[in-house]
Amino acid sequence: xxxxxxxxxxxxxxxxxxxxxxxxxxxxxxxxxxxxxxxxxxxxxxxxxxxxxxxxxxxxxxxxxxxxxxxxxxxxxxxxxxxxxxxxxxxxxxxxxxxxxxxxxxxxxx
Numbered sequence: 562x563x564x565x566x567x568x569x570x571x572x573x574x575x576x577x578x579x580x581x582x583x584x585x586x587x588x589x590x591x592x593x594x595x596x597x598x599x600x601x602x603x604x605x606x607x608x609x610x611x612x613x614x615x616x617x618x619x620x621x622x623x624x625x626x627x628x629x630x631x632x633x634x635x636x637x638x639x640x641x642x643x644x645x646x647x648x649x650x651x652x653x654x655x656x657x658x659x660x661x662x663x664x665x666x667x668x669x670x671x
Contacts (some may be wrong), residue, residue, distance in 0.1 A: 564667075565634070565664065565668075566657065567594065567623075568663065568664045568667070569597075569618045569624050569628070569664055570618075570619070571660075572615075572618050572628065572631070572657070572660055572661055572664060573614075573615040573616075573618040573619050574615070575580060575615075576593060576611040576614045576615040576618070576631065577610070577611070577612060578610070579608075579611050580607075580608040580609070580610070580611030580612035580614075580615065581608070581612065582608075583605060583607055583608030583611065584605060584608040584609070584612070587595075590604060590617050591604065593665035595663060596645070597641055597645060614627055614630070614631045614634070618664070620632070624664070625665050625667065627670035628661045628664035628665040629661075629662070629665035631661040632658050632659075632661035632662040632665060633667055635655075635657055635658035635661060636658060637653040638657075638658070639651055639654045641657050641659055642654055643658045
């Protein structure tokens with residue numbers, strides 16, 4: 562397995578689990594979105610985007626584009642955590658954003 566496929570697979574798992582937690586309406590997810598001032602429908606939309614992104618990361622033909630879109634998408638998460646002074650979570654979201662960006666750039670090397 563190449564490093565690119567491994568990174569895409571790891572990111573897919575992260576986005577799948579995160580999206581499923583939102584679509585399942587788990588308590589921590591609903592509490593987070595309420596604390597941030599976002600409506601419930603936005604949590605579900607975010608979950609759908611994350612799961613679609615997880616699937617897209619596993620399709621070689623669109624994996625790089627999906628990763629680029631997810632990196633931009635994660636900038637919203639980073640911003641939300643920074644606005645609410647959630648420093649550790651902003652670091653986590655930023656790391657995911659960076660990993661997605663690196664996955665997107667991998668195809669430029671080839």
